Amino acid sequence: xxxxxxxxxxxxxxxxxxxxxxxxxxxxxxxxxxxxxxxxxxxxxxxxxxxxxxxxxxxxxxxxxxxxxxxxxxxxxxxxxxxxxxxxxxxxxxxxxxxxxxxxxxxxxxxxxxxxxxxxxxxxxxxxxxxxxxxxxxxxxxxxxxxxxxxxxxxxxxxxxxxxxxxxxxxxxxxxxxxxxxxxxxxxxxxxxxxxxxxxxxxxxxxxxxxxxxxxxxxxxxxxxxxxxxxxxxxxxxxxxxxxxxxxxxxxxxxxxxxxxxxxxxxxxxxxxxxxxxxxxxxxxxxxxxxxxxxxxxxxxxxxxxxxxxxxxxxxxxxxxxxxxxxxxxxxxxxxxxxxxxxxxxxxxxxxxxxxxxxxxxxxxxxxxxxxxxxxxxxxxxxxxxxxxxxxxxxxxxxxxxxxxxxxxxxxxxxxxxxx
Numbered sequence: 001x002x003x004x005x006x007x008x009x010x011x012x013x014x015x016x017x018x019x020x021x022x023x024x025x026x027x028x029x030x031x032x033x034x035x036x037x038x039x040x041x042x043x044x045x046x047x048x049x050x051x052x053x054x055x056x057x058x059x060x061x062x063x064x065x066x067x068x069x070x071x072x073x074x075x076x077x078x079x080x081x082x083x084x085x086x087x088x089x090x091x092x093x094x095x096x097x098x099x100x101x102x103x104x105x106x107x108x109x110x111x112x113x114x115x116x117x118x119x120x121x122x123x124x125x126x127x128x129x130x131x132x133x134x135x136x137x138x139x140x141x142x143x144x145x146x147x148x149x150x151x152x153x154x155x156x157x158x159x160x161x162x163x164x165x166x167x168x169x170x171x172x173x174x175x176x177x178x179x180x181x182x183x184x185x186x187x188x189x190x191x192x193x194x195x196x197x198x199x200x201x202x203x204x205x206x207x208x209x210x211x212x213x214x215x216x217x218x219x220x221x222x223x224x225x226x227x228x229x230x231x232x233x234x235x236x237x238x239x240x241x242x243x244x245x246x247x248x249x250x251x252x253x254x255x256x257x258x259x260x261x262x263x264x265x266x267x268x269x270x271x272x273x274x275x276x277x278x279x280x281x282x283x284x285x286x287x288x289x290x291x292x293x294x295x296x297x298x299x300x301x302x303x304x305x306x307x308x309x310x311x312x313x314x315x316x317x318x319x320x321x322x323x324x325x326x327x328x329x330x331x332x333x334x335x336x337x338x339x340x341x342x343x344x345x346x347x348x349x350x351x352x353x354x355x356x357x358x359x360x361x362x363x364x365x366x367x368x369x370x371x372x373x374x375x376x377x378x379x380x381x382x383x384x385x386x387x388x389x390x391x392x393x394x395x396x397x398x399x400x401x402x403x404x405x406x407x408x409x410x411x412x413x414x415x416x417x418x419x420x
Contacts, residue, residue, distance in 0.1 A: 058111040059379040060190045062211075064204050065098030065197030065221075067116045067131070067141075068150035068167065069123045072403050074362065077159040088158060093403045094130040095152055097197035097221060100365045100404040104372020104394060106135035108420065109411045110379060113137040115187060115207065116200070117174040119147035134405070140187050142178050147171050156362045156402065163364045176206045184210050192379045195371070197221045201228035208235040217378065221371055225249060238378060239272045240371050246274055256300040256347070257331055259284040263343045271384070273350075273374065275367055280311075280319070280352040280392065283384055287326060289344040296327035297338050300347060303329070307349040314351075319392035321385045322349045350388030353396030365404025370395040372408070382419070390419035 073087040094103075102112035114136050118124035120143050127149060128138050150170035156163045179187075184207055188194065194211045196204045198221050205228060211218055212235050220233055222241040225248060233239065239262070246258035250265075255274065263269055263284050271285045282304065303324045310322050323346055330342035373394040377387035393415050394408070401407030409416050 058109055059192040060111045060113060061102070061105060061193045061195060061375055061379060062113045062115065062187055062191045062207075063098040063102045063195045063197070064115045064200060064207055065096065065195075066150055066169075066199040067094065067096035067099035067114070067118065067127050068152045068170075069093075069127055070095030070152050070154050070364070070403060072154045072156060072362070072364065074156040074158060074402060078155065078157045078162075078164070089402055091402045091406075093405055094127050095154075095365070095404050096127075096150065097199070097223070097368050097371075098195070099127070099131055099136070100368035101195065101197070101221075101372040101375065102136050103131065103134045103405050104369045104398075104408050105375045107408050107410050108373065108376040108394070108416070110376055111135070111137070113140060113187060113191070115140045115142075115179070115203070117142040117144060117147075117170060117178075119144050119149040119170055121147075121149055123151060124149035130405075140183065142174060144170070144172055154364055154403075156364065161360060161363065163362060165364075174200050174203050176203050179203065179206065188214060188216060191216055193217045193219060193375060195219045195221070195375055196232060198223055198226055198229055198232070201226060201232055204228075204232055208232060211235070219371075219375060219378065221367075222249070223367075233266055235268065236266060237268055237270050238374070239266070239269065240367075240374060241272065241274050242367070243274060243276050246272075254301055255282065256304040259347075260300045260329055260331065260343060263329075263345075264341055273388075275370060276352075277363075277366075278352050281350040281370075281388060283348040283350065283388065284329070284343070284345060285348060285384060286343055286345040294326040296325065297342065298324065298327050298329055299332045299338070300329045301331065303347045304349070307347060311349055311351060316351065317354070319351045319353050319389040319396075321351070321388050323385075324348070348384050348388065350384075350392060353392050355396055355399055359400050361400055361407075362402045363399050364402075366395040366399050368404060369398040369408055376420075380420075386419050390416060393419065 070093055072091040074089040075085055079085050106112050118127050131138050148171055151168050153166040154163055194216050217237045218235050219238040220236040222239050222245045250258045250261040252258035252261050262272055271283055273281050273283045275281045307322045326346045328342040328344055330338045333339050370391040373391040397409045398407040411420055
C-alpha cells in the first residue's frame with residue numbers, strides 16, 4: 001500500500017512537471033507506521049522509484065576552475081615549529097573547489113561537465129578517474145603534456161576542528177587560447193547553469209561571456225579577492241561568498257551593509273549567500289519590485305541583528321531558515337532617515353546543522369559541498385526555504401568523513417532526500 005502511494009505521488013508530480021517536489025515523498029515514509037511488515041521493502045522500492053524518475057530529470061551543469069589531488073593528514077593538534085608528530089588518519093583523494101562542488105552535484109542527480117587543466121602525470125590520471133567515477137564529464141579537461149597536476153597538503157587539526165591547506169598550482173597554467181570557440185559551444189550546449197570557482201579567471205571570463213550571451217544563469221564562488229574576479233562577478237546571477245569576502249570587496253563596515261552594497265553594484269544578481277561555518281549562512285534575495293504592496297523601508301543591519309537574535313532563541317534540532325519581511329532594503333543615514341539607494345527583497349538566515357563533537361571529522365570541502373547543493377537547488381527550482389537547509393545538510397554530511405568528497409551524500413540518502 002505504501003509503495004503504491006509513493007509511486008502514485010511520484011508519477012503525479014512527474015506528469016505535471018513537478019519533479020522538484022520529490023522532497024514530499026520522504027514525509028510519506030516518516031508518517032507511515034513502521035509496524036507494517038513490508039515497510040523496509042517499501043522504503044527500498046521507494047529509493048529505486050526516486051532514482052528512476054530522477055535519471056530522466058538530470059540537468060547538465062558546467063563547472064570551471066581548479067582541481068587537485070589532496071594529501072590529507074589528521075593530527076591530534078597542529079604541530080609546533082620544528083616538531084615531529086604522527087598522523088591519526090591519512091587519505092589521498094581528489095580535491096579542488098570546482099571538482100568537489102560538481103561531485104556533490106552529481107551525487108544529488110545532476111550531470112556535471114568540467115573545464116579545468118591537469119598534467120599528463122599519475123596525479124592527473126587519478127584526479128580524472130575519480131571525477132569520472134563520480135559521474136562528472138571530464139572530456140573538456142585540458143591535459144598538459146609534460147606538465148604537473150595541482151596538489152594540496154591538508155593538515156586536519158582534531159583539537160581545534162580546523163584544516164590548513166598548502167596548495168601547489170599545476171604547471172603550465174591554463175590559458176584561454178587553449179579553448180576553441182567550438183569547444184566552448186559544445187561545453188555549454190544544453191547546460192542549465194554555469195559555475196565558476198573564482199580561479200582560472202582569464203578562461204572563466206571567456207566562458208562567462210559566451211554563457212551570458214546565451215542567457216545561461218551563472219554562479220560564482222567568491223572566496224577571496226583574485227585577479228579579474230571583479231569582472232567575473234559582473235556576470236553573476238548568483239554568488240556564494242566566504243564570510244570575509246563581502247566586507248573585503250566593498251570596504252563596508254558590517255556584513256549586512258556589504259551585502260547591500262554588492263546587491264546594488266551587481267545588477268544581474270538574483271541572490272547572494274555568505275557562508276559562516278557553524279553559524280550557518282546569510283542570504284540577500286533580490287525580488288522583482290513590480291507593483292508590489294510591500295513598500296516598507298528596512299535597515300539591513302537591524303534586520304540581520306533581528307534574525308540573529310531570533311536564531312539564538314530558537315530550539316530547532318535541524319537546519320531551518322528565518323526570513324525577514326519583503327521590502328526596500330537600505331541603510332540608515334548618519335543624520336537619521338534612510339539612504340536613497342535600496343534593493344527590493346529580503347534577508348534570510350540559514351542555520352547550520354548541529355554536528356555532535358564525536359561525529360565531526362573534517363571540515364575540508366564543506367563550503368564546496370554547500371555550493372554543490374545550491375547548484376542543484378537552482379537547477380530544480382527549490383525556494384530558499386528548501387535550498388539553504390539542503391546545503392546545510394549536505395555540508396554537514398561531508399564533515400563526517402576525512403577529505404572533501406568521501407562524506408558527500410547520494411540523493412537517496414535519508415538525510416537529504418526530504419529536500420530534493
